[in-house]
Amino acid sequence: MIDFTNCKVLHNKAYSGANGKKISIEYEGKKYMLKFSPYAKDMTTNLSYTNSCYSEHIGSSIFNILGVQAQETILGIYVVGNQKKVVCACLDFTVDDKQLYDFCAIKNTVIDSAHGGTSTDLDDIMDTIQNQTFIDASLLSRHFWDMFVVDAFLGNFDRHNGNWGFLVDAKTGETTIAPIFDCGSCLLPQADDDILTQILANEDELNARIFTFPTSAIRQYGMKLNYYDFLTSTKIKDCYDSVNRIVSRIDLEQINEFIDNIDGINSLHKKFYKYYLEARYNNILVPAYEISMAKDGDTFLGR
Structure with a gap:
């Protein structure tokens, strides 16, 4: 390294x-x-x-x-x-006069919203996406759901309004979607070698970390979203479009090769990361993809 x-x-x-x-x-x-x-x-x-x-x-x-x-x-x-x-x-992508505005700050510009910038209520986030004036709403909705689906794949438990957002050029005023950042809460970062070994050896330990936790930081009806439950039951069309888009791009062999070639990570961790990602793909994303493909247009809600 x-x-x-x-x-x-x-x-x-x-x-x-x-x-x-x-x-x-x-x-x-x-x-x-x-x-x-x-x-x-x-x-x-x-x-x-x-x-x-x-x-x-x-x-x-x-x-x-x-x-x-x-x-x-x-x-x-x-x-x-x-x-x-x-x-x-x-x-650092905040160079050449680029300033980062997180989604929390953008939410605060929607002055008729009943919630503050830190609210991670899904309906409130969707309302902000439609009513903010920085980025075309359809592009922002696509970005949000692509991010959500990949976070589901990675098991990210801490994607909140403060760690995604926009870049504004201080000279021209042009606004673009910022690159994804702050992914340190993916892939069970607090698990030590004993826990990783248990997950690799015990299907119940694995399933607990797929179907029970980690959850998303985003809430609906006051509860944090369970990735499996939400993605296999939602009727939000933009979400299912992202499921279809992301699943079609996932090549586990390519991802495994990338992990194998990382310098400085021991064999136990590499084995776990590959095993865990394959399990989340097969048990969360694939069922959501199959359900979305079976739905007809009348079953979907708007963004």
Whole structure:
């Protein structure tokens, strides 16, 4: 893995977010956000730090493999004192006068909404997508559901209004959808080697982490959405269109080859990631795809 320790630190740039420490560095002439895994002290795990840097890199890369633009990432190491830490370098897309506006900020511009920017109620999100004035609503709806379906594939439990959004060019005012970022909550980042081994050996342990948790951070009727239940029962056409689109792009052999070629991840983790992704594909996305293909147009609701 690349050692970023001696890279120039850019002290005039800082990043928000609760998922680990972050610094700005320059690597090969480009600006990167260097993410460190959160300390696992208060978690029920034998890990000293979570595996979120692995999740960040794999999750972001799979989004890109599936044709949903995400940040470019590089796994590496960074030495702090006498400790060698695994880090994920994320190419900074807020360059050349680009400013990131998260969906929380966009929601606040819909002044007749009854909910604030942080509300992750699905109906409220759908209303904001239709009534915001930054991006064409149909394009934004497509992006949202593509993101949701890939998050379902990856088991992301923390896609909220603060970690996706838009890029606004400060000079021209042009607005585009920002690349997907903040994928560190995918692929069970808090699971230690004992838990991974149990999941690989015990079907009940696996099924619990497919059909029960992780759930989406998005809520409906006050409850967090269960990925399987929602995707196999929803009547939202844009959602099913995304299911069809994403499932048709998934090539498990391609994804397995990508994982096998990642430097710095041990064989247990590679085996788990491949096994878990195949299980989520077969048990969540494929049933949702088959149901969507069996539906006729009259059974769908609007966006």
